[in-house]
Amino acid sequence: MSDAIPVTRTTDHGTAKLMPDVDRERAWLLTVDGAPQSYVDLDEPAYLEFEYARRLGHVLDTVAEPGRPLDMLHLGGGALTLPRYVAATRPGSRQDVVEADRGLLELVVEQLPLPAGSGVALHTADARAWLEAAPADSADVLVADVFGGSRVPAHLTTLAYAREAGRVLRADGVYVANLADAAPFAFLRSQLATFGALFEELALIAEPGVLRGRRFGNAILVAAHRPVDTAALARLTAGDAFPARVEHGRALRDFTGDARPVTDEDAVPSPVPPDGAFGIG
Numbered sequence: 001m002s003d004a005i006p007v008t009r010t011t012d013h014g015t016a017k018l019m020p021d022v023d024r025e026r027a028w029l030l031t032v033d034g035a036p037q038s039y040v041d042l043d044e045p046a047y048l049e050f051e052y053a054r055r056l057g058h059v060l061d062t063v064a065e066p067g068r069p070l071d072m073l074h075l076g077g078g079a080l081t082l083p084r085y086v087a088a089t090r091p092g093s094r095q096d097v098v099e100a101d102r103g104l105l106e107l108v109v110e111q112l113p114l115p116a117g118s119g120v121a122l123h124t125a126d127a128r129a130w131l132e133a134a135p136a137d138s139a140d141v142l143v144a145d146v147f148g149g150s151r152v153p154a155h156l157t158t159l160a161y162a163r164e165a166g167r168v169l170r171a172d173g174v175y176v177a178n179l180a181d182a183a184p185f186a187f188l189r190s191q192l193a194t195f196g197a198l199f200e201e202l203a204l205i206a207e208p209g210v211l212r213g214r215r216f217g218n219a220i221l222v223a224a225h226r227p228v229d230t231a232a233l234a235r236l237t238a239g240d241a242f243p244a245r246v247e248h249g250r251a252l253r254d255f256t257g258d259a260r261p262v263t264d265e266d267a268v269p270s271p272v273p274p275d276g277a278f279g280i281g
Contacts, residue, residue, distance in 0.1 A: 004026075004028075011103030014032045016104050017032075024043075027040065028042075030078060035150050040079045057082070061236065064140070068090060070140040071140045072093055073143070074098065077104070080114065096134075098123045098125050098130045100126055102124040136168060142173065144176070154269045157190070157262050157268075162195050162199075162223075172225070174224045176220065181219065182210070184213070185255075189259035190260065191262075193261045201225065202252055204222070208244075230246050
């Protein structure tokens with residue numbers, strides 16, 4: 001076991017804490033205001049501890065043949081778990097990471113440095129503002145994992161935002177977002193309607209217990225202009241410790257129902273998690 005000690009710092013948007021994992025030599029948990037946000041194993045960057053991160057990783061594994069470098073745009077940085085994963089599994093990838101909290105980014109880079117030659121560029125900016133200034137057709141994959149106080153910010157949920165994401169993605173690019181909701185799924189359904197208005201192909205990855213309305217939880221939205229390999233995704237997600245389902249096609253249209261796309265005028269953040277939903281058990 002390492003002799004690492006926890007590091008706590010007040011950042012721009014809250015109190016960040018890095019805690020060493022007692023079971024893994026150079027692994028760390030990042031919490032912000034007590035909510036677990038990221039987990040990183042510096043010796044094994046392809047190891048993904050959190051279930052939602054594993055599901056994002058499965059999407060990244062299936063968007064192109066194994067090992068092929070990708071041009072990635074990450075909205076939301078955290079402890080840079082997914083950029084490290086891509087750098088390890090797809091060496092030579094060029095990655096931009098946009099994180100609004102400068103203090104958090106500085107803490108992570110200082111305590112959990114990126115390996116030399118990682119190909120990861122870090123930017124402190126509002127995710128949507130950065131996206132709007134980004135060049136067209138510049139990304140193979142856009143990953144949105146932005147939570148302010150455990151909620152997806154309202155301005156990252158709208159048609160105008162989704163249109164910008166589509167502009168920055170290449171024709172065969174893939175949009176992936178980490179979302180959270182509970183029954184009756186007003187937020188999740190509105191996001192499916194919003195991205196479904198602009199992208200031909202949608203898929204949703206979530207645990208059956210969440211989709212059946214039994215509890216609050218994460219859901220991964222995948223949107224593209226080309227078919228998503230839902231069969232490969234379903235195999236990977238079914239093999240996890242907490243298996244998830246991949247919904248697409250008619251089932252997903254039925255789930256979306258009569259939900260309407262979100263405009264900038266009527267946008268709301270994702271719902272507040274119930275007490276303990278994202279806490280450390």
